[in-house]
Amino acid sequence: MPSFTKKAIVDSFLKLLREKQLDKITIKDIVEDCGINRNTFYYHFDDIPALVEDILKAETERVISEHQDMESWEEGFIAAADFALDNKKSVYHIYNSVNREVFEQYLNNISRDVMKRFVEQVSEGIGASEEDKALIVEFYKAALTGMVLDWLGAGMQYDPRQVIRRLGKMLEGEIEAALKRISRQGI
Incomplete structure (x- = not known):
């Protein structure tokens, strides 16, 4: 399960990165895009x-x-x-x-x-x-x-x-x- 979630985070991030500059992407954007909560993001990554x-x-x-x-x-x-x-x-x-x-x-x-x-x-x-x-x-x-x-x-x-x-x-x-x-x- 964690590897699936991690891949979803990466995929959402890459999708957002195609749309806007890195400095404009927030953790909130990523978690909303892939349908997880902030704690789940922080379980896999410290920050962007x-x-x-x-x-x-x-x-x-x-x-x-x-x-x-x-x-x-x-x-x-x-x-x-x-x-x-x-x-x-x-x-x-x-x-x-x-x-x-x-x-x-x-x-x-x-x-x-x-x-x-x-x-x-x-x-x-x-x-x-x-x-x-x-x-x-x-x-x-x-x-x-x-x-x-x-x-x-x-x-x-x-x-x-x-x-x-x-x-x-x-x-x-x-x-x-x-x-x-x-x-x-x-x-």
Whole structure:
């Protein structure tokens, strides 16, 4: 029963988020929309920021679990872009709210995890140090998260999947090549 109620709260919140800005949504709006009382809301979530964080964590876990064995890093980012495009207004409202930090943390987490998994795959047998692999992960995480934030800041005007695919082609083989170079040169 609690998981059904929790899903109803999340669904009501996402519905409201498509209609208005995050800062304008109240707990009263959510409980009225899904037909529960305030205590039931507070049983599941401390407040609206906790609800937002829970939704973003669940989406991060979904993307990561669905892309365990990636052929490319682009797959994980395209899955995250699909979520953003499917929930464009909601994502935009979260991005433009006081909860932007939570959203940026979500982007950093998903970017880091996708890149870490990919770097681990391509580094097998190369002999790169953990420090070098972590450096590459953080570099790509920062670059890709920055691009997503720029896309959001520009009003989500273009399809990020196309940009991800273009970047994938531009950078094809670069991570593996960088790992090989650094392991040979031993800086």
